[in-house]
Amino acid sequence: MRCISVSWGNDLRVGPTGDILAIPREDELDQRLIRRLLTNSGDYYWSVDYGGGLGAYVGRPASPEVLQDVILGQLRLETSIQQDPQPGVVIAAASPANLNTVSVSIIYQPVGSEVTKTMPLSISD
Numbered sequence: 001m002r003c004i005s006v007s008w009g010n011d012l013r014v015g016p017t018g019d020i021l022a023i024p025r026e027d028e029l030d031q032r033l034i035r036r037l038l039t040n041s042g043d044y045y046w047s048v049d050y051g052g053g054l055g056a057y058v059g060r061p062a063s064p065e066v067l068q069d070v071i072l073g074q075l076r077l078e079t080s081i082q083q084d085p086q087p088g089v090v091i092a093a094a095s096p097a098n099l100n101t102v103s104v105s106i107i108y109q110p111v112g113s114e115v116t117k118t119m120p121l122s123i124s125d
Contacts, residue, residue, distance in 0.1 A: 064091040
C-alpha cells in the first residue's frame with residue numbers, strides 16, 4: 001500500500017494527473033520519522049504515548065544531549081528501523097549566522113535494507 005505525501009504542517013499534495021500524490025517508497029520512512037518526532041506525546045488519538053514533541057523545544061534552550069536522547073528514544077520505538085546497527089544522531093550547534101536553528105542528522109538503516117540512510121532535520125524558531 002502506498003502512502004500519501006504530506007509535508008509537516010501542510011495539506012495533501014496533488015499529483016500530475018490530479019489525484020492525491022503518493023510519496024516515493026524510499027521517502028516513506030523519513031515522512032513517518034518526521035511525524036513521530038514532531039508529534040507531541042498525548043496528541044495522537046490512537047496512541048497517546050506516541051511522539052517525541054520536538055516542536056516544544058523551538059524557542060527554548062535545550063542541550064544537544066537532551067535533543068539527542070529524545071530523538072534516539074523515538075528511533076528505538078520505530079519498528080521500521082533496524083536496531084543493529086544502532087541508529088545515530090548528530091547535532092550541530094547553531095551557526096553564528098543563524099542562532100535560532102539547530103541542525104540534526106539522523107542516521108539509520110531501514111528494516112530489510114543494507115543501505116544506511118541519513119535524514120537531515122532543522123529545529124528552528
